[in-house]
Amino acid sequence: MKNSTDIQQAFHERLDEGELMNCMRCGFCLPACPTYIHTGGNELHSPRGRIAMMKAVHDGEMAPTEEMKASLDLCLGCRACEPACPAGVTYGHLLEESRAIFAEHEEKSPVHKLVFGDLFPKPKRMKQAIGAVRLYQKSGLQKVTRTIGFLSLFPKGMKELEETLPEVIPKKERVHRAVYHAVGEKKATVAFFTGCLMDTLFHPTNKATIGLLQLAGCEVVVPAEQACCGALHGHAGEKAKGIEMAKHNITAFEASEADHIVLNAGGCGAFLQEYDTLLVKEEGDWPERAKRFAQKIQDFSSVLFTLGFIESIPLKLEEKTITFQDSCHLRNGQHVFKEPRALLQAIQGTHYVEMANADSCCGSAGVYNMLQPEMAGEILKEKMNKVNDTQADVIVTANPGCLLQMKAGCNQHSDTLTTEAMHLADLLWESVGQEQRQNVMN
Template sequence: MSSLTKQRSVQQDFREKMDEDELLNCMRCGFCLPACPTYIETGKEYYSPRGRIALMKAVRDGMIDAYEEVEHTLNVCLGCRACEPVCPAGVKYGHLLEEARHIFEQHKARSLPVKAVRKTVFEGLFPHQSRMQAATSLVGFYQRSGLQKVARKIGFLKLFPKMMAEMEKILPDVPKKKEMKGRRRHFPPIGEKKATVAFFAGCLMDTLFLKTNENTIRLLQLAGCEVVVPENQGCCGALHGHSGEKEKAKELAKRNIEAFEQTDADHIVLNAGGCGGYLVDYDHLLKDEKDWRERAKRFKNKVKDMTEILVELEFHKNVPLHLPGQILTYQDSCHLRNVMGVHDAPRKLLQAIEGAAFVELEGADKCCGSAGIYNILQPEMANQILDHKMEKVKMTNACTIVTTNPGCLMQMKMGIERHGLSGTMRAVHIADLLMEASVEKGNMGLQ
């Protein structure tokens, strides 16, 4: 395809697929600027939401043909959507960003090796939980067999990019494959039944972070929930959607909708803010498909974060929570806060823990730099954002950083390592911390 033909094709797709009304809704007021992490770090207009929207509109109107530069600008965006809550016009920037990325991806000429890697990841791995379990179990074998100790001792990890070596240090202890496969699908409430919930297990959460999922289910049981875990559910599709693989994301959305429709649950509950932000956007993802859009809306209306359910059922008032004296602080999950609108619930739960003091983190609403796989694809910007985040964390004097998303958890652990704080500070998922706090009061052996 010639350069001119490609330009015309991209422009045509922008005209047909980009929401012109949404593009025009941006008033260029600048309210988004102080909320945007990449604008804060660079001070450059084209790294701001309004700047990126202006570039999208310029492509659509045929006023610009430097598509590689435009695509790079969009890829530097974290997709945290912090611009949306502060936008007086209510522009759905996240929807525009994903559509633009999808269009560019459709017209991108990738090398055969890159195509093979993307096909393996997006089609061969994440949509298939059994393969996720197999891949994750290899990491577990590396940890348990002694290979990890040997690799660290001889300096083998120095042969890999610095980011990969840092990631290896903060991986959680991976469960055995038989533990991942032998999970139950139904859990009765502890005490009086107050609700029936269907648990969205996720892909990485149900492998790499299986213990956190188990703790989440136990907390829901303690809150009086009957918990069902639909067997045919799978990856939420966020990784695909954020990477321009829109059609594959749709397939995964439909699969999850079908799986949860088979339950008679009051709510669909999850413990990963990144997944939640994508699940509640299923109605937008499938808006052009007549047979699915209403089903997607019904699905969306049932989705809740675990912290919302726990607070609604007054878990923090009915279950004694206690920890040894320590300062806690909380880093918001961007999509939990900016897309799902959950701000107060996690803080109420943390403030209810006796023996611990909660200190608000300045800039907790700002992205930590994880953003899915952003810290792998854009390590320089991600680390710059993380280093500034850690300076704020230090000001709290906290020894425990609490998160509500696996990516945030890994990123904050990375920050602790980078700043030499591993001996005095830890990062934990809120489900694990709450379970730890309830275990202090003797709530062991939940069934």
């Protein structure tokens, strides 16, 4: 491996030796790890095995290898091993630091530079890209492309992504007011983190989320200067860019002086909640500012639940069976899992069925399903079998990547499933009824 000596030195200097030592090799993480399970119990692809390699490189007992890097790349970063670990090892931090070290010593492809350097960090370009998607959908090009089978020339993951993309609404409708006032008594002031994909591909879901917060008694502030959270960068080893975006967002939200910073994407929320860890070694007052920011992060479902949304707003839908798929980072990162279920179970006319292994990864994991399509496909297939067992009409989740992945699963298994995938906010918005929605519109 090129730069082997430099990589090994970086492992020795940057990985937390105490955290590496915390792993007791007990194996409690193994049944929780999707890649360990789907590789037939290969220790190389388990949290315990990966930490053992990290420690060996850190201690100078082995040189970093391509096999080690491939193992780190195959990890979903779902962090299901963390709640299973009796020693409380923060595996996610070790994984992201290890990936960052490897990434800093390899040449980036043009596509990598485009996505992580020029697209996600720059809201204007992100909006332009989504505008191009809308043109593709509305010009007739999408229909022609599908008819002639042009997408079959591209990787499978690309074709599946195209098939699950929601209809992009016009640019003039993808805007926010600076402030949305509470409906009725004001109970809290929250700042809303819009996100990249959520505010472009899933803009109506963001508007639904804001409407729900208003009905719950929140004054909702939307800081104009916010940008991408940096989660995809952090997971892909682009730590420096993640730090840059963290500082940008902290600055953008400080002026709001809100009680909470609220969002509806589990992956983004977990990364935002760990800005304090990301910036802990930065100079000046950044560590303290990051800590104050991180302490305010709340998933919208937690805010609704805490403010008594269920007790104050009647929720009702036509008869249907619903189930819930946990966002890994919402559950394992933010430790939110009871609140979404409580909200769903409060909807009159529905029957909630808990899915077996709802807390296991669906295979999306950011852009994992694009980079590791074979493993992602195996994981998704197993997940859809669990969905089928529930006989649910709707499978609900709370993260854009998970939502696209579940939509792909519903499409792939349409011969055995009639299930629709929805974001939690969209289903709740539908369930509040026209009269309540009108109160928000006014």
